[in-house]
Amino acid sequence: MTTTKKAAPPSERRADLIRLAAELFAEKGFQATSVREIAKAAGILSGSLYHHFDSKESIGDEILREFIDDVLGAYREAVAGTDSPRVAIERMVRSSTAALSRHRAALTMLQNDWAYISTLPRFAYLRTATREIERTWISQLERGKQSGVFRADLDARLTYRLLRDILWIPTSWKQGRGKSWSTDEIVNGLLRLLFVGISTP
Structure with missing residues (x-):
């Protein structure tokens, strides 16, 4: 008796196609x-792909929307839940x-293809x-300056750009000899550098 492998449910198949496309977009470019x-x-x-998506742009849209919604949702929650800029x-x-660890392919897409993707009306x-991400960071840095938590001479916009470029890189740095820092170790190191610095008191 032979058995026929059942096709994946539509939602599962769609998710699999998105994952495969994301990997290709990250590797080759959108x-x-x-x-x-x-x-x-x-x-x-x-032709079978068009049963799930109307275009390549619609696939990219799902990948990037999920990423952006995840980031913005977390930022809004972080700000709404505390009165402390430092927290x-x-x-x-x-x-x-x-x-970023959940959406590495989406991040790579944005980094490598921003000049092209940002010109497409679908991705407006x-x-x-x-802009909301930038405003959120800068407003918290400015609040910290005004409350005396952060230095009065802090350049909020420059600090945001520095932090953004540090954060928006893969967190899989190697120490050497097969060892690597964990994501938590990298984040804790960045926070110590940001809030404590490297100089002795």
């Missing part, structure tokens, strides 16, 4: 990846690292979201 390549990686015909900043650092929300 603009350079074709629908045919995505279909080939999934083991289906190009809010710490929560944002930790939530950023957690979100990305500029709105990045």
Whole structure:
């Protein structure tokens, strides 16, 4: 008696296609990846892909929306749950690292293809979201200055850009000889550097 392997449920199949596409977009670039390549990686015909998505842009949209919604949701929660700028900043650092570890492919897409993706009307929300992210960081840094928690001469915009560029990189640094720092160790190290510094009291 032979058995036929059941096809994956539509929602599961769709999620699998998104995952495969995200990997290709991260590896080759969003603009350079074709629908045919995505279909080939999934083991289906190009036409079959259109049963799930109307275009390559719709796949990219799902990948990036989930990422941005995750980041923004965590930031809003971090700010709403405390009156302390320092606590809010710490929560944002930790939530950023957690979100980026869940959405590495989406982050790579944004880093490598921002110049192209940001020009597409379908992705106009990305500029709105990045402006909100920047405002959230800068407002907390400015609140800290005004309350005396942070230095009065702190350049909030520059500090945000420095933190953003540190956070938006893969957190899988190697120490050497097969050892690597854990995500928590990296985050704790960044927070110590940010709030304590490297100079002795």
